[in-house]
Amino acid sequence: MKQTPFLRPNLVKKETLLPYLTEIEESRIYSNFGPLNSRFEQRVLEEYYECDGAVTTVNNATIGLIAAISQCKRPIGKYVLLPSFTFAATPLAALWCGLQPYFVDIKPDDWCMDENQVRELVHTLGDQVAAIVPYATFGTNINLDFYQDIHESGIPVVVDAASSFGVNENNNYFGKGFPGCIVFSFHATKAFGVGEGGLLYSANKNLISQVRQAENFGFSSTKEATIQGINGKMSEYTAAIALSTLDEFPQKVKSRKQIYTWYFELLDQKAFLEKEWKLQKTKGEIPYQFMPICCPLDIKNDAVIQSLATKHIEARTYFSPPCHQQSIFKKYPHTPLTVTEKISRQILSLPLWEEMTQDDVQRIVEGLG
Numbered sequence: 001m002k003q004t005p006f007l008r009p010n011l012v013k014k015e016t017l018l019p020y021l022t023e024i025e026e027s028r029i030y031s032n033f034g035p036l037n038s039r040f041e042q043r044v045l046e047e048y049y050e051c052d053g054a055v056t057t058v059n060n061a062t063i064g065l066i067a068a069i070s071q072c073k074r075p076i077g078k079y080v081l082l083p084s085f086t087f088a089a090t091p092l093a094a095l096w097c098g099l100q101p102y103f104v105d106i107k108p109d110d111w112c113m114d115e116n117q118v119r120e121l122v123h124t125l126g127d128q129v130a131a132i133v134p135y136a137t138f139g140t141n142i143n144l145d146f147y148q149d150i151h152e153s154g155i156p157v158v159v160d161a162a163s164s165f166g167v168n169e170n171n172n173y174f175g176k177g178f179p180g181c182i183v184f185s186f187h188a189t190k191a192f193g194v195g196e197g198g199l200l201y202s203a204n205k206n207l208i209s210q211v212r213q214a215e216n217f218g219f220s221s222t223k224e225a226t227i228q229g230i231n232g233k234m235s236e237y238t239a240a241i242a243l244s245t246l247d248e249f250p251q252k253v254k255s256r257k258q259i260y261t262w263y264f265e266l267l268d269q270k271a272f273l274e275k276e277w278k279l280q281k282t283k284g285e286i287p288y289q290f291m292p293i294c295c296p297l298d299i300k301n302d303a304v305i306q307s308l309a310t311k312h313i314e315a316r317t318y319f320s321p322p323c324h325q326q327s328i329f330k331k332y333p334h335t336p337l338t339v340t341e342k343i344s345r346q347i348l349s350l351p352l353w354e355e356m357t358q359d360d361v362q363r364i365v366e367g368l369g
């Protein structure tokens, strides 16, 4: 019987990479913000951000979050406000910056951090808030106006936009003009996959140059370590994959949107959405990383996963258990996480990868029951 894996990453083919590899051989530059890396950054800045602000590549988004939070955090603060409904990398980045995660609930419709709770915590915790790290859940566009106001009031905001590269709303790519830091992941499991990699954007050029210094051992222009840095640089080989991916990305986005549409139409046709199955309320055009859906409360997500497995369909449950239920994070403070706990019992991540056919989607939807 046909097997349907959860993900089947489709990185650029070696033939596409060859001209770039030849360039690397000729330049003998393998890393340290080399020529391919610079070309990639320049293209992203022009093609996605109309040269408004600055970008820097990074060797993965977790290091990107650490570099950004460490450079922005308020020195007297101790907490990072972030959702529990996220990947462990978000609160782990707070820990690596010597800060404590403070978990905030999400909203029932878009599964993003609840702004009202953030506002209240900012009020009650005052100077103890070192930074705020919202997550643009599963690539949706979040309301950055709210966070821009907070950032401009003096509490730094770093957005975990792990799967949001290429998200577009009203002809603007996600994050454009935002004065805090936006952190994208290019992990193989994301829509813009290069293996391991990431990118940071901010409308604030100084902030990006500071983060860039942090990811290069904290070296100043005189090669002296002046801030607590790390090695977060992207290699030229990865930059070669990133440049090739940039050319193919519009096609990738198109395929992913098509598969989402098939899912949506079938779920609708088969009346799942009337039977208490719920999709995330999203904004903008999203290059879906996978297909998230909540099952009805009276069915447990684990049971659906098992039933799909008997039909040779592999599904997951991102993010279940949510971070605050994972052992390393249990001791940290949180607001009442009612919605997070409810959704983490219902959430399913269904397969969505570029070569999937309408038949694959149909088998999966039928497999849901």
Ligand SMILES: *Cc1c(COP(=O)(O)O)cnc(C)c1O
Pocket (backbone or CB within 6 Å): 060, 061, 062, 063, 086, 087, 089, 090, 135, 160, 162, 163, 184, 185, 186, 187, 196, 197, 198
């Ligand atoms: C993938 C992901 C990360 C980590 O990105 P890496 O590039 O793998 O380090 C962080 N946060 C979220 C929400 C993610 O989905």
